[in-house]
Amino acid sequence: MRPIDLRSDTVTQPSKEMRAAMAAAEVGDDVLERDPTLARLEERVADLLGLEAALWVPSGCMGNLIALMLHLKRGDRFLAPAQAHVLGSELGTAAWLAGGMPEALAWEGGLGRPTPAQVTKAAGSQGPYYTLRTTLLCLENTHNFAGGAVTPRAEHLALVAAAKAAKLAVHLDGARIWHAAAALGLPPSALTEGVDTVQVCLSKGLGAPMGSLVCGSKPAMAEARRLRKMLGGGVRQGGVVGAAGLVALDYLPRIPEDHAKTRRLAEGLRGFGIAAPLPETNILLVPVPDAGVAAAALEAAGVRASIVGPALRFIPHRDLAMADVEEALRRIEPLAHLLRAI
Numbered sequence: 001m002r003p004i005d006l007r008s009d010t011v012t013q014p015s016k017e018m019r020a021a022m023a024a025a026e027v028g029d030d031v032l033e034r035d036p037t038l039a040r041l042e043e044r045v046a047d048l049l050g051l052e053a054a055l056w057v058p059s060g061c062m063g064n065l066i067a068l069m070l071h072l073k074r075g076d077r078f079l080a081p082a083q084a085h086v087l088g089s090e091l092g093t094a095a096w097l098a099g100g101m102p103e104a105l106a107w108e109g110g111l112g113r114p115t116p117a118q119v120t121k122a123a124g125s126q127g128p129y130y131t132l133r134t135t136l137l138c139l140e141n142t143h144n145f146a147g148g149a150v151t152p153r154a155e156h157l158a159l160v161a162a163a164k165a166a167k168l169a170v171h172l173d174g175a176r177i178w179h180a181a182a183a184l185g186l187p188p189s190a191l192t193e194g195v196d197t198v199q200v201c202l203s204k205g206l207g208a209p210m211g212s213l214v215c216g217s218k219p220a221m222a223e224a225r226r227l228r229k230m231l232g233g234g235v236r237q238g239g240v241v242g243a244a245g246l247v248a249l250d251y252l253p254r255i256p257e258d259h260a261k262t263r264r265l266a267e268g269l270r271g272f273g274i275a276a277p278l279p280e281t282n283i284l285l286v287p288v289p290d291a292g293v294a295a296a297a298l299e300a301a302g303v304r305a306s307i308v309g310p311a312l313r314f315i316p317h318r319d320l321a322m323a324d325v326e327e328a329l330r331r332i333e334p335l336a337h338l339l340r341a342i
């Protein structure tokens with residue numbers, strides 16, 4: 001039985017078009033000068049996000065880390081919504097390499113986001129020289145561990161305004177900014193307004209085998225390029241993978257199809273009496289009585305889900321059709337009791 005892999009939107013295979021583009025890519029040495037294909041990708045993404053410049057990096061974690069290193073001095077405190085990827089899922093690099101001291105903000109503004117008042121309060125005021133310095137707000141849209149929750153534009157702007165009033169820089173982890181924009185029917189640039197830097201992924205939902213971009217002002221990206229090299233992320237003929245990234249961007253208009261698959265999965269599970277929330281984007285988090293037991297039973301029945309705390313996470317993606325979601329539901333139905341709250 002072919003497993004239906006719903007663990008993540010990163011399990012996609014590069015498409016035939018991506019592989020063809022990779023084979024034909026025009027390349028150069030991106031450390032010595034600029035690889036022409038990476039340069040085209042960087043310009044296209046900067047344009048999409050309404051920022052001055054972009055820098056290709058191998059992974060989202062490296063993009064976030066470079067941004068944090070740009071903004072933080074050792075011992076600076078930074079704020080981020082609870083369960084943000086930079087807090088709990090990047091192996092402590094925010095502290096280890098960027099020198100930042102994290103402060104998690106509870107989701108009082110809605111799923112995955114604090115209120116502007118929380119930001120103002122947590123930032124505090126500049127005290128005497130011996131007080132802790134808070135210098136950065138790091139947002140995440142969509143918020144992965146809040147189940148792909150979207151921060152709407154008005155709230156994004158209000159959070160940025162609160163940060164700026166407190167003299168904080170703002171970094172946005174926009175690994176799935178594409179999904180937030182699609183859900184709101186807005187261009188991605190509507191959700192990056194006011195930020196100093198943003199990190200976006202091409203390997204989550206869009207199908208590229210690798211690659212993220214960190215974006216911001218031209219001087220910030222010139223410094224980011226140095227940091228990328230320091231971290232071992234300076235690659236030579238990077239256009240080979242950059243070409244796949246350019247093809248991946250062509251998938252943007254089709255993101256609503258993945259949202260529809262996710263909604264159908266949630267509705268199907270609800271039909272079995274399972275307490276699945278209605279997802280806002282492509283991530284469905286279902287709280288279950290015993291996530292380990294439920295995931296193992298599903299795996300044996302040919303449905304792969306990942307475990308996120310007390311929940312199972314399902315992420316339908318471009319390599320799965322609506323028919324695969326229907327088949328997943330057929331396989332899950334006999335096991336529904338393991339996913340029902342007690």
Ligand SMILES: Cc1ncc(COP(=O)(O)O)c(C=O)c1O
Binds near residue numbers: 085142144204
């Ligand atoms: C919100 C968010 N930020 C950053 C990352 C890191 O991306 P990567 O796995 O490419 O390092 C992820 C990965 O899933 C993510 O979900």
